[in-house]
Amino acid sequence: MSMLGMLATTKLGEATSGGGFWMPESASTVAPEIDGVFYFINNINYFFFALCVAILIWFAIRYHAKPSEHATFTTDAPTHNTPLELTWTAIPLLLVGVIFWLGMDGFLELSEAPDDSYEVQVTAQKWSWTFQHPDFGVTEAAELTVPLGRPVRLIMTSSDVLHSLFVPAFRVKNDVVPGRYTSLWFEATKPGQYRLYCAEYCGKDHSKMLAVVNVLPEDEFQTRLGKLAREYEDIADQDLPEYAMVRLYNRCASCHSLDGKSGTGPSFKGLWDRTKSGSTVFTDGSTLKDYMGPGGEFEVPENYIRDSILNPRHYIVQNYAATMPTFKGQLKERQIDAMVLMLKNLDRLIDEQGNPIENPDLSGADVSTGAQK
Ligand code: CUA
Numbered sequence: 001m002s003m004l005g006m007l008a009t010t011k012l013g014e015a016t017s018g019g020g021f022w023m024p025e026s027a028s029t030v031a032p033e034i035d036g037v038f039y040f041i042n043n044i045n046y047f048f049f050a051l052c053v054a055i056l057i058w059f060a061i062r063y064h065a066k067p068s069e070h071a072t073f074t075t076d077a078p079t080h081n082t083p084l085e086l087t088w089t090a091i092p093l094l095l096v097g098v099i100f101w102l103g104m105d106g107f108l109e110l111s112e113a114p115d116d117s118y119e120v121q122v123t124a125q126k127w128s129w130t131f132q133h134p135d136f137g138v139t140e141a142a143e144l145t146v147p148l149g150r151p152v153r154l155i156m157t158s159s160d161v162l163h164s165l166f167v168p169a170f171r172v173k174n175d176v177v178p179g180r181y182t183s184l185w186f187e188a189t190k191p192g193q194y195r196l197y198c199a200e201y202c203g204k205d206h207s208k209m210l211a212v213v214n215v216l217p218e219d220e221f222q223t224r225l226g227k228l229a230r231e232y233e234d235i236a237d238q239d240l241p242e243y244a245m246v247r248l249y250n251r252c253a254s255c256h257s258l259d260g261k262s263g264t265g266p267s268f269k270g271l272w273d274r275t276k277s278g279s280t281v282f283t284d285g286s287t288l289k290d291y292m293g294p295g296g297e298f299e300v301p302e303n304y305i306r307d308s309i310l311n312p313r314h315y316i317v318q319n320y321a322a323t324m325p326t327f328k329g330q331l332k333e334r335q336i337d338a339m340v341l342m343l344k345n346l347d348r349l350i351d352e353q354g355n356p357i358e359n360p361d362l363s364g365a366d367v368s369t370g371a372q373k
Helices: 003-012 031-062 067-072 082-111 218-234 237-251 271-277 302-310 333-344
Strands: 118-125 128-133 138-141 143-147 152-158 163-167 172-176 182-186 192-198 210-216
Touching: 031 082, 118 143, 118 163, 128 143, 128 237, 138 143, 138 218, 138 237, 143 218, 152 163, 152 172, 172 182, 210 218, 218 237, 218 333, 237 333, 271 302, 271 333, 302 333
Parallel strands: 118 152, 143 210
Antiparallel strands: 118 128, 128 138, 152 182, 163 172, 163 192, 192 210
16 A cells, blocks of 8 residues: 555544444455545545635625625726636645545555455346355355455356446445456455445346355354355255255345245246146246146156256246346256255245245155156
8 A cells, every 4th residue: 555545544544444424334454445535535525615615605795795886886806816826726636636646546456356365256147146166166146255354356247237246345346247257356354244235227126136245254264165065965855945945045036036926037936836737827828738748848847947947048937028047057956956846845944924934844845856866
C-alpha cells in the first residue's frame, strides 16, 4: 500500500471495521482501504457542501438589494479576479488528483491476486451459484467455504447471461460473463458467514440469486472440505434423500418450490406422483405416459427425472418455458441418485407447508433409483 493509501486508511478507515452508518461490516484485508477512499471523498463533499451553502446564505444577506435600489441597479461588478480563479482551479485539481491516486492504488491492488491464492471456480447461472474447489474435487452450491487469512481467488464464468458476484463485507464485486473468465480475490480477516449477492439484473429471480460465504479457520476449513469431498461417497443409501434436500436442493430452490406453488419451474411437491402416473403434460400436447410403456424412453419412470436434470430442455412441461440449465458435469452419478430419491421420498422430508423437516424419519424410505447396478 502506498503512503497516501496508508494515510487514508488510518485516518478515515478506523471507524469502519465493525460497519458503520454508511458501510456494512468489513471482513477483508482490502475493505479498510476502500472504505478510506469512500470516507475521504464523502468528507470532501460534506466540507464543500457546507462551505457553498454558508457563502450562498451570507451573499444573499450581504448583497440583498432594498426596493428603493431596484431602479438604479447597475452591473459594474468585477468581471474577473485572477488569484481567486487560480485558487478555485488548483485546489479541486489537487483533490481529484489525490482521489485518482487513492482509487488507482486500490484498483491495482484488487486487480492482481497474490501468487499463493487459494483458487475456486465459480459458475453463475439463472439463478444460482456453483463453487468448485479443484484442490479437493468438491462442488458447493449456494455456499462458498473459504479459509481465514489466506488470499482466495475466484475464477468466474456464466453459463447463460451476465451476472455479477458481490460480497459487501469484503468490498469486492465483479461481473460474471458468459463465454469468458473474470476473476476477483479477497482475503477474509474474520471467521463467520457473509452474504454473497448477484449484483446484475439477470432476469425474473435475480433477487433470489444469493449465497453465503463461510469463512473458517485453516484447520476447520481443511476438515470441512475433506469431509465434503467424501460426503456423497460415504453416505448410506438410506440417507441420500436427506443429503439431497440439505446439500443439493438449494440449487433448485429459486425455481422449484416445495409447497406446491408454481415458480419458474413446476413445484417439486407431488412431482414424483405426477411422474409415476405419467400425468405430466408437455408443451407439444403429449403426456409423459406416451413415453412410458414397455420399450418407451421412460419405461423406468426414474429416468424421466434423471433426463430432466441432464437434458432439461428435452421435454418442457406445459405452461413453463425452456429456461432450466443442464446440470451435466456438475452432479456426480451418486448425487443424481440422491436427487431422484429426494423427489421420491419428498413427503418424508418436508412438512405440510413445504418446509424441510430436521432429522426426518427415513426408515422404510424408497431407495431404489431404477438404475441397474
Ligand atoms: Cu444473476 Cu442477477
